[in-house]
Amino acid sequence: MAYRTRLSLLILIDSIIVLTAVFFSRFIVSADIHVLTVPVIISSFTLLICHHIFSYIYKLYKKAWEYASIDELLMIMKAVTISIMTAGIVQEVAFHDVYFRLLAVTWMLHMLLIGGSRFCWRVYRDTLIRRTTNKKRTLIIGAGAAGTMVARQLKNNREAELHPVAFIDDSKRKQNLDIMGLPVVGGVPQIALAVENLNIDNIVIAIPSLKKKELNRIFQECGKTSAKTKILPMLEDLVTGKISVSQFRDVQVEDLLGREPIKLDIGSISEYIEGRTVLVTGAGGSIGSEICRQISKFHPKKLILLGHGENSIYSIEMELNELYKDKSIEFITEIAELQDLNKMNHVMSKHLPHVVYHAAAHKHVPLMERNPEEAIKNNLIGTRNAAQAASWNGVETFVMVSTDKAVNPTSVMGATKRLAEMVIQHMDTVSDTRFVAVRFGNVLGSRGSVIPLFTKQIQNGGPVTVTHPDMIRYFMTIPEASRLVIQAGALADGGEIFVLDMGDPVKIVDLAKNLIILSGNSIEDIEIEFTGIRPGEKLFEELLQEEEVHEEQIYPKIYIGKKSELLIEDIEELLLSYPHLTSQELREKLLELANRRPAAKELLSVPG
Incomplete structure (x- = not known):
């Protein structure tokens, strides 16, 4: 029932728009108040029928206009242009004359009114979302394909808690440009400055193919801020459809290992x-x-x-x-x-x-x-x-x-x-x-390892106990x-x-700091206490x-x-x-x- 109501409403609106475009065009071209001539009436009905036919062919009545983009605009252009061309052919056959000026002005008004009516709904919807929801200001790391997908999803999803404000990207070609209506405000070194200047509440790392060393570098910069850091799901999960691009997860300590995991034969x-x-x-x-x-x-x-x-x-x-x-x-x-x-x-x-x-x-x-x-x-x-x-x-x-x-x-x-x-x-x-x-x-996370211990200590408000500031370990x-x-x-x-090959060893104190940040606290909130090397322990392992x-x-x-x-x-x-x-x-x-x-x-x- 809802679909039929929507369809009927769109057909009615489009019919009014088509007739209005024809008669206004006649008035503009001839400046004559007597616009209802036989050629105009025949052209109007031809254009009206063709518009509905080609709107059906190009599925304009099935489009979700709240998500309208360039593709939808091109579909409107095709439907309107072919409808005008068909009306011109009918004029040639019926009257042996084509009213080119009339058709040209009609095409422009038709495009303006049809396209405008659709995109006005999207503007209204986007404005309504911004007014009626209290969203968290979000900085997106990565202005590539994944980052723009994230921005589009967040902007179009009324239920989303996050509101994209700007991008961070290391590419010099993208910096100082606007993408999806959002400015690219700098590279990774500018994360802390951007968070402060733009009052950012959340950071989303939107680079699925990111290497772990690079992720660690980005996370360290994010850790200098009070913003909550999240990460886009793994690329294979996005491709297989297990989760959507708007389903973020917290950065985990496993993400910050300084090497890529081994692959099995x-x-x-x-x-x-x-x-x-x-x-x-x-x-x-x-x-x-x-x-x-x-x-x-x-x-x-x-x-x-x-x-x-x-x-x-x-x-x-x-x-x-x-x-x-x-x-x-x-x-x-x-x-x-x-x-x-x-x-x-x-x-x-x-x-x-x-x-x-x-x-x-x-x-x-x-x-x-x-x-x-x-x-x-x-x-x-x-x-x-x-x-x-x-x-x-x-x-x-x-x-x-x-x-x-x-x-x-x-x-x-x-x-x-x-x-x-x-x-x-x-x-x-x-x-x-x-x-x-x-x-x-x-x-990481095995019984007796430092991760469960540190996690419990952080939950209790600290201190986090580390045996020695220089102690390092290999982790997997x-x-x-x-x-x-x-x-x-x-x-x-x-x-x-x-x-x-376990890559580079990790300082235990750095691991503790990362866990503190991942828990939503700052280094100033949770004290790190050095307790001294225990019997049998070494500063480093081989x-x-x-x-x-x-x-x-x-x-x-x-x-x-x-x-x-x-x-x-x-x-x-x-x-x-x-x-x-x-x-x-x-x-x-x-x-x-x-x-x-x-x-x-x-x-x-x-x-x-």
Whole structure:
């Protein structure tokens, strides 16, 4: 009913406009009050009929004129011009004469009145939006295709909370110009000045293809202001229609990593996971649960979720069953302790997995300094048990999750992970199973990482505690860490330690400042307190020891380290004697063993 009413109204208005244009044109051309002549009447009805026909053909009655633009103006021009030309042809046929002056003036009045009637509605609507809504003044970063789309959407959407005021763009060609009626007021260095001068409440970063280093630079400038910063969704989400260009999201700390994420070789991963049985230890943990999510995308036949915490295993099982209830994936849970070799062997022999991802570990540095025997039990003995059980039961590939803290370790946790790497590399030499380790830096948002701690401290009003102003770390996201582990299994020949090119390390204090800004606070609002380096911590972490460095990437962003002396006899001796050592003696023994340097002639290069 609403459509019919609208259509009838438009036809009536257009009919009045067409007749008015003809009769006014006759009066203007002839200055004669007797405008109703036979040629004029015939021309009027011809023009009226043609206008409605061509308006229908060009769908002028279906246009949403509140969003009118150049395209709609061109459609009006085509309909009016063809209608006038048809009227001229009728005049030639009926009267053997064409009233060119009359038709020319009629065309101009027709265009003015038809076009004006449409665009008046848009002007009225835009004016109404500005008057009746209290919108937040918004600065758009990027005056390219995405930025202009954002500006158009915000200007046309009455429900939008944001009102675009100006653009920022580094292109000198665009600066000092008006785009979409909005001025381009400068480049990124002028963000703070623009926010102050234009009373900006919100900033929208509208460059979907932006590199992370450049995003970090822009965010640092935005952080100098009190405006709330948001970012356009990812380009693929816009293209696939998952979300619209006006649905912004907050900038997240993951966006500010100084490198681009690695991309997976989907084909090679599918080949060794699809339709097969996969087991994940520590499946309830941050990394383990994400490995399970990522693996499930490749449709294994069975996925065994192994862990010692029943609540976390239950949670990931429920989540996966819900996500993949329409897929033929069998999710099986096993509650088991890694230190129990018989149990690990029983699980492996019952399910006979093709691939094992070993993500279970104690990883909290200060806690393991105080409990070194527990670090040995879980990180070293647990890894050896899982590896032996895998070897005995014909597992094809075993991937251990390691850490950059295993390089030149200064902590119990790092030392036990380094010795576990040696166990894995030794197992590869005595087993048909391919054993590899994957080494990466800190994982954003994982349990025990600084992000949840900083977030909680910020919510409580501070202070945010940082151990040292110069402390730096490599960072990656949980999904990225999990993808690296899965990719390593596809690349494995056996015996390798895979290392991700993690770009530039991040200062912990800068990370804290970014989180404070992302939370909507300023650096002045939340205090940063330096508490001193904790036992076992280093100012910086390394990904490879000097003698391990292997220059070539075997896959984009992934390196492998050279194999060093494995010290297996010393490790076995330690495992026999550790119950009789004090915590301090055990810590010293672990660090001495993990940091022992082999002679250069003993170094072996890993094949592949």
